[in-house]
Amino acid sequence: MSEIAILNMLLFSGELFAASSLVVAVAYAATRRGPAARRHLIWCAALASLLLLPLLAAAIPGRAIATLPAPAVAADVPANLALAALPAVQAPPATESFHIDAATVIVVLAELWAAGALLILLRSGIATLVLRLFLRDSSEAPFEPVELPEVARLSRVRLRVSNRERGPITWGLFRPVILLPRQSLYWPCERLQAVMRHEFAHVQRHDGLTQALSLLVCALYWPNPLVWLGFREQRRAAEMAADDAVIVSGMTPSEYAGELLQVAAEFKGRAPAAALLMAAPSTLGNRVQSILSPSQNRRGVTAMDILKTAGIALLATTALVVARPSFAQEAPPPVPNVAAPIPPAPDAPATLPAPAAMPEPAAMPAPEAPPAPPAPPVIDRKVRIIRIGDAPDAKGHHHRTIRVEVDTPDADAIRAEIQPDLDRAMADVKAHQAEIYRIKLVMPKVKADVAKALAEVRAQLAQIDDPKIRAKVEAALARAQKSIETSGPSWDSLPDAPDAPDAP
Secondary structure, three states, X not given: OOHXXXXXXXXXXXXXXXXXXXXXXXXXXXXXXXXXXXXXXHHHHHHHHHHHHHHHHHHOOOOEEEEEOOOOOOOOOOOOOOHHHOOOOOOOOOOOOOOOOHHHHHHHHHHHHHHHHHHXXXXXXXXXXXXXXXXXXXXXXXXXXXXXXXXXXXXXXXXXXXXXXXXXXXXOOOOOEEEEOHHHHHOOHHHHHHHHHHHHHHHHOOHHHHHHHHHHHHHHOOOOHHHHHHHHHHHHHHHHHHHHHHHXXXXXXXXXXXHHHHHHHHOOOOOOOOOEEOOOOOOXXXXXXXXXXOOOOOOOOOHHHHHHHHHHHHXXXXXXXHHOEEEEEOOOOOOOOOOOOOOOOOOOOOOOOOOOOOOOOOXXXXXXXXXXXXXXXXOOOEEEEEEEEEEEOOOOOXXXXXXXXXXXXXHHHHHHHHHHHHHHHHHHHHHHHHHHHHHHHHHHHHHHHHHHHHHHHHHHHOOOOOHHHHHHHHHHHHHHHHHHHHOOOOHHHOOOOOOOOOOO
């Protein structure tokens, strides 16, 4: 992890702590006076802005950027410097010292924060599990519709009576539950009406949802005690706003205060702290004073009040995100390429004496040459090939005869040696004579075809009226016929093949 990243993480943690403290302080100053419902709305907007603050900080970059100087970069030392000429510096002896890395501190702080957040969420999960157990250990309320307020008759809230003395308490986000103690079966109608109106006021105001979001904010900012103070003030404002709703519905303040004290005396500390308890002892004194105060403003909030408060909270949170500072580091300057000085050439070493000459090895004896094979005897050969003229056979075919005379002391051996070559030569001659004979047989037919073609051309030429064209064409045909007759070999003078078939 780089140093600039560590600084930004530490700065971001400090920014969240400072921003949450500032938001809680502003909300506390804005809720010194006014109706309880408006104070509760301001606290909800303040805590919601704290939940939105890290998300906006991750999406919107800050405008105030503090630029840090670039880290010093050592110039590259060329490898060809004569470092050996520098005097050796002995390193000081290593001493054991306790060193803490900044990255380690960041990791430890992150682990501590995660442990605290998980502990708070675990506590809320255990409280939710306990409330589910309370729900199992309860039964449906057996009250008559006339015994309940009008808002309870029209609502879909699950109204349950505990088999033990637990409640009155309200919880749930999507399907709220109102749990009454077993003693409520014997309450007078006035007390049951007061309790039911108070609990249904929590349901109508969605206090269960706002309290769950506030617990999530406390888990995120648990190291800041001011956030816990804001969470406590929000719960107190929620209870006072529900009390104001009961008084606005028609019950007198003194009567409601008496019933509240009676419920608090009967079930003191019998409900988990995570739920909306009507008679919570921590806020009971301030609530009674607010109920009995004749100048207390008990007006609720409208939809326009909610939109205005949400808009102001969003703008303030965005302004905090944009105005937050952050660190950036300058780019390091380019390192100049320092040319290394060429070290001086070392002194030439003294001339070493030449090494003594090594004695030459003794010459190896040359291997004896193998004996040469005996030369073949030379035969004095005198060969005469005499060609005798062609002689016709009974069919009129001509045959060539060749006579070979060998004058040698061993004539029979020489004749046997050259006989295969003579046989192959005679076979080639016979093959050529056969081809010539076939061509000679075909030539008369070709000449007849050519003569017929020339006669047809002359017949067509006679039909031409122009004498000049006819004369030119006639001259061209005469030249062509003469060229055909005179060109090529004289086929009649060629000898016949000895074994050619008769002409058709």
